[in-house]
Amino acid sequence: MIEAGNSNNQKVIETHPLAPMVKMKILSIYYPEKYLNIFSKRMLDYFVFQFYGNSVSRNISLFEKQRLLLKLKYEDNATKNWNNIKFGNYFYHLFPAAYKLGEENQFNGSKNYKAVKLEQIVPLPPREDSPEFPVAFNKTAVKYKAKNPQSQKRFISKVDYVTKQKANLDVGELGEREVFEYEKKRLAEFGNLQRQIQWQSKKSDAIGYDILSFEKDGTPRQIEVKSTTDKVSNKFSFIMTENERQHALSLSNYWIYRVFDVKKQPIIYKIKNPLKDNLAEIIPVKYQVNVKIKK
8 A cells, every 4th residue: 555655656646445545645654745634525525626626526526626735736836835834724725614514413322414515615805995815726728629519509689789888888997806816916025026017907908918017027917917717627718809810929928817716705716828829719700891982
């Protein structure tokens, strides 16, 4: 068992006769750099659900659940250098409701967890002028594989464009505010850079992106914010103007920040320019029509 843990032999680990929780506890003690200090099924189920929702089956092994959580650690610059003990403890800080799962409620002499519901509880920033640090993750774009155009049917229905435009503006501004505050927190230890962060779309839409921020070495980071009230997804679409597209193709450090669930529990996916290298599928949906009338 210990040798299998050292060599990451998942098959041997999973078929070993010890109870799953005991196995994971042993592995986390012997190899804290490889395994989390979270080994109960209900805790792993809870934390995996916070980030992956129903896209991950609760029937996968504890080994796989730990691997999914550790994947999040290495994808985020803020946590990738943490040890696994600190990272595991961070989940309880991030989701204090998880403590309820550890309470030993007694009923007829045995633990009763039936009253505890598995709910997705993402930290909710207060809706104030300066929101709390939202949950954010670095993500990498991959090649978008479009469906067969022949199988896609487009339906045209009547749209209240005035109402839709107002709703889009409200959602867009909420998302930009979240990102603006997030960037100020991200650069909190770099006061000179933090003071230079600009909410560009407040000045003009002609600038071509929404937020001007910086890398920690001072390199400008141009951010286009695309917000939605939808829940987190690994595949999504948004509308982009031609001006925005041109800037995306010309700027060397251009980022898309996708803000999900912006009105309730904002989660930010930070994606380094997905328009480069033809990773994104770009579909023209609007046209400017120029007409000249004969005198």
